[in-house]
Amino acid sequence: MLVSETKIRVCYDDTDQMGVVYYGVYPRFYEIGRTEMIRELGITYKEVEKQKIFLPAKSLNINYHKSAYYDDLLTVRTIVEKIPQVKFPIKTEIYNEAGELINSAEVVLAFFNGNTNKPCKAPDYFIDEMKKYF
Amino acid sequence: MLVSETKIRVCYDDTDQMGVVYYGVYPRFYEIGRTEMIRELGITYKEVEKQKIFLPAKSLNINYHKSAYYDDLLTVRTIVEKIPQVKFPIKTEIYNEAGELINSAEVVLAFFNGNTNKPCKAPDYFIDEMKKYF
Amino acid sequence: MLVSETKIRVCYDDTDQMGVVYYGVYPRFYEIGRTEMIRELGITYKEVEKQKIFLPAKSLNINYHKSAYYDDLLTVRTIVEKIPQVKFPIKTEIYNEAGELINSAEVVLAFFNGNTNKPCKAPDYFIDEMKKYF
Amino acid sequence: MLVSETKIRVCYDDTDQMGVVYYGVYPRFYEIGRTEMIRELGITYKEVEKQKIFLPAKSLNINYHKSAYYDDLLTVRTIVEKIPQVKFPIKTEIYNEAGELINSAEVVLAFFNGNTNKPCKAPDYFIDEMKKYF
Numbered sequence: 050m051l052v053s054e055t056k057i058r059v060c061y062d063d064t065d066q067m068g069v070v071y072y073g074v075y076p077r078f079y080e081i082g083r084t085e086m087i088r089e090l091g092i093t094y095k096e097v098e099k100q101k102i103f104l105p106a107k108s109l110n111i112n113y114h115k116s117a118y119y120d121d122l123l124t125v126r127t128i129v130e131k132i133p134q135v136k137f138p139i140k141t142e143i144y145n146e147a148g149e150l151i152n153s154a155e156v157v158l159a160f161f162n163g164n165t166n167k168p169c170k171a172p173d174y175f176i177d178e179m180k181k182y183f
Numbered sequence: 184m185l186v187s188e189t190k191i192r193v194c195y196d197d198t199d200q201m202g203v204v205y206y207g208v209y210p211r212f213y214e215i216g217r218t219e220m221i222r223e224l225g226i227t228y229k230e231v232e233k234q235k236i237f238l239p240a241k242s243l244n245i246n247y248h249k250s251a252y253y254d255d256l257l258t259v260r261t262i263v264e265k266i267p268q269v270k271f272p273i274k275t276e277i278y279n280e281a282g283e284l285i286n287s288a289e290v291v292l293a294f295f296n297g298n299t300n301k302p303c304k305a306p307d308y309f310i311d312e313m314k315k316y317f
Numbered sequence: 318m319l320v321s322e323t324k325i326r327v328c329y330d331d332t333d334q335m336g337v338v339y340y341g342v343y344p345r346f347y348e349i350g351r352t353e354m355i356r357e358l359g360i361t362y363k364e365v366e367k368q369k370i371f372l373p374a375k376s377l378n379i380n381y382h383k384s385a386y387y388d389d390l391l392t393v394r395t396i397v398e399k400i401p402q403v404k405f406p407i408k409t410e411i412y413n414e415a416g417e418l419i420n421s422a423e424v425v426l427a428f429f430n431g432n433t434n435k436p437c438k439a440p441d442y443f444i445d446e447m448k449k450y451f
Numbered sequence: 452m453l454v455s456e457t458k459i460r461v462c463y464d465d466t467d468q469m470g471v472v473y474y475g476v477y478p479r480f481y482e483i484g485r486t487e488m489i490r491e492l493g494i495t496y497k498e499v500e501k502q503k504i505f506l507p508a509k510s511l512n513i514n515y516h517k518s519a520y521y522d523d524l525l526t527v528r529t530i531v532e533k534i535p536q537v538k539f540p541i542k543t544e545i546y547n548e549a550g551e552l553i554n555s556a557e558v559v560l561a562f563f564n565g566n567t568n569k570p571c572k573a574p575d576y577f578i579d580e581m582k583k584y585f
Binding site: 061062064065066067068071119 | 332339
């Protein structure tokens, strides 16, 4: 299992007039989390894209447990439970400074080849780096 | 059943460097759709909030079927299948100009009383307006 | 002089915990305004880009006169005072439902040729459509 | 003079289909920069707001010198040139990893008392912390 943690500071733009983080901001937090998870593999998603491999989202399920507030320093925990084939499911858990789980989500990405315009398997170098964690 | 349709023009800000609408923009589209749905009831969500009744999101499930592109005029179809109690599930379907279903989602909101700081039932005037559609 | 008006409904995402539209949302409003202004010329910015002509921003000056609020139906007035050469200055005035000027701005865009990677003059068909207003 | 530096990683959401950071994202970067600057004073803007003192923007001038790209690690340099009275002008310079100045801006905020609903002077404890830098 691959687990990666990163910190995100809630900024003013993230809040809405209910005084909490807007429900549509969380997908951005998941994206930041998985980008840092990939970076920890020694890869950057930026490089993956340069080889015309993209990772569009196919589905996203979010559970909002508690609110996040302005200036909170959130811990974003990104979890990969198995080595991806074409589909790449990634779980995210977000914790506040009190250590409470405030949000949990699962996104399913899919590897997509921009040259063939078709779904494809994860690149070998990607799998090789992941295997070190499984 | 209550069904409401509204149009949304994709703006440049909504796109990302993959050349499509960013996966995290869709929750905003759902929000616009349900706001217009409530307006069609003869109510505005703004007025609801003035009475200290809020509608935070509890969960959100999204399926991304096809991409949306810059300047697309999307049709956002908002669907309420039953009269809400405390929980308020709302479905959204988004269609492109070719009439293709590109995105479908279900958000579950919950009525919340800002005076008591507790979940609450939907206000009577809200239920009364909804009943006309069921 | 070319003047175009479009309406924008403030959505929940646009607000922050101060209970007003976040100061960084306005550039999006200007973009929507100028996109509709170009559409009134019988052109779409989407088509312009397909010909590898882009319009990046070079500068932006904003004056915030009054706040905008959730669910406001704003009038965005987009003004072009002279036919563009390479630089394309565009003014925007935003009015609330009481007719008050709440925000004024000037963005300077520049025509840029993606094939030559250099600034360029506005395309002839663009100028021709604009000339009808001057 | 008070100078503060913070790093911001460009995320996918920040990009648009031109392949660069959207022109309307920069105000968010300035906000993150000045929030960290205030934190370095030993104050948080969150605490300032709890005392019903707000800092809405009155004007914003931006110059876009070069593009920022996905995954860039930007350096945001926030500069206060004099101790604020009612108005609080703040300059921001943004540098890319090559050390190039890609964006410069000046925002003018104004201290505002939410109890009296009027502009007000900067709180004494705020001025006292700033004086250490002048």
